[in-house]
Amino acid sequence: MASPSDHPLAPETTLVTAGRDTAAQNGFVNPPVVHGSTVLYPTAADLHAHRGEFQYGRHGSPTTRALQQALTALEGPNCAGVGLAPSGLAAISTALLAVLKAGDHVLVCDSVYRPTRAFCDDLLGRYGVETSYFDPLIGGAIDALFLPNTRAVMVEAPGSQSFDMPDIRAIAEVAHGRGALVLDDNTWATPLFHRSLDQGVDISIQAATKYLGGHSDILFGTISANAAAWPRVAEAIRLLGVCAGPDDVFLALRGLRTLSVRLAAHQRAGLEMAHWFKARPEVARVLYPALPDDPGHAIWRRDFTGASGLFSVVLKPVPQAAVDTMLDSLKLFGMGYSWGGFESLVIPFDCSSYRTATRWAPEGPTLRFHIGLESTDDLKADLDRGFAALGAAR
Incomplete structure (x- = not known):
């Protein structure tokens, strides 16, 4: 459904209308699965010429086309194409393989998603690609880390678990001056709150398992690229045979339609709960760029239009056994390695063993929280019980 030429649609409206063609769908609102x-x-002539919009299921269908069109509209005018993958990690690995080859060097943010790090160190290393990690706060000083064979820079904004906020604009300016491409894991904010392709990023990646799906029922990934990078991404998707199943594509498209209202709710609750944690006597720090006193707040305000419901909390020193007692006492916060769904989650973490360019040494144990769509009053009551159990177990 096209927008009136004299009135560009707001992102919230684009989420509802993009990728829909009710006339072609016999009047139905949603595309067929x-x-x-x-x-x-x-005809034989069509077969020999590979003529037709769709040629084989792996290469796309009316269902995948609808989601790709909607995501392209959401990403903005700098998006030349969107690829779909069966998981967020598959999207990351496909994007890296698209731009790297044996003998290349890639710079990766030290706070990147841990499975991304494992892929770089293990598989890329075996295929002759060298990876170096950098301080996420390095900014334009990243220039000193470039080698003659550096072909790409991978960032994550904010960083996984520790929520460091890199200056993507400064990093991209240096990278492009050196002839390198910039890849960004944009899962935390999604293109709704951060159009990273407008900030100098060449390839923007989402673990759409999280907020795009929004209901903890799919594994999914997206790869959006600008005109300079899209041909390489499209080729890698084709040669690697990367594709997503039609039911998951449909669920991702369904989740996309409500992304704006869900993210607005996650943001409101996330900010409220982050401030609540800051006032707790058991808490040393809250790691969340949307907080005014967060070190990354200025960059967040400059480059982002919103924040999601994911942040971390640094507790004051306390035995790990007491933290475990707290976690076991919680009823509304589930323990699981994902986020972005309607439910609240918590996991303990320790980055110290998998950081190489920076040192992770917080004051006490650390917890990552995802604030879901429950009542914040109920979440606070649950955490009150948890902190009471923590104090009793010290």
């Missing part, structure tokens, strides 16, 4: 591998050609 096409399950199919084989596409038949009407």
Whole structure:
């Protein structure tokens, strides 16, 4: 559904309207879920010429086309194409393989998602790609880390678990001056709150398992790229055989339609709970760029239009056994390695063993919280019980 030429649509409206063609869908609001591998050609001439919008199920269907069109509209005018992957990690690995080859060097943010780090150190290393890690707060000083064979820079904004906020604009300016591409894991904010392709990023990646899906029921990834990078991304997707199943594509498209209202709710609750944690006597710090006193707040205000419901809390020194007692006492905060769904989650973490360019040494134990869509009063009551259990177990 096209927007009036004299009135550009707001992102919230784009989420509802993009990728929909009710006339082509026989009047139905949603596109059909096409399950199919084989596409038949009407004539031998069409077959020989590979003529037709759809040629084989792995390469796309009306269902995948609808989601790709909607995501392209959400990413903005700098987006030349969007690829779909069966998980966030598959999207990350496909994007890195698209721009790197044996003998290349890649610079990766030290606070990157841990499975990304494992992929770089293990698989890319075996294939002759060297990885160096950098301080996420390095900014333009990253120039000193470039080698003659540096071909890409991978950032994550904010950083996984520790929520460091890199200056993507400064990093991208240096990288492009050196002839390198910039990749960004944009899962935390999504393109709704951070159009990273407008900030100098060449390839923007989402673990759409999280907020895009929004209901903890799919594994999914997206790869959005500008005109300079899209041909390489599209080629890698084709050669690696990367594709997502039609039911997951449909669920991602359904989640996209409500992304703006869900993220607004996650943001409101996240800010409220972050301030609540800051006032707790058991808490040393809250790591959340949306807080005015966070070290990354100025960059967040400059480059982002909102914040999600994910942040970390540094507790004052306390035995790990007491933290475990607290976690076991919680009823509304589940313990699980994901986020972005409607439910609140918490996990303990310790970055110290997998940081190499920076030192992770917080004052006490650290917890990552995802604030879901429950009543914040109920969440606070649950945490009150948890902190009471923590104090009793000290």
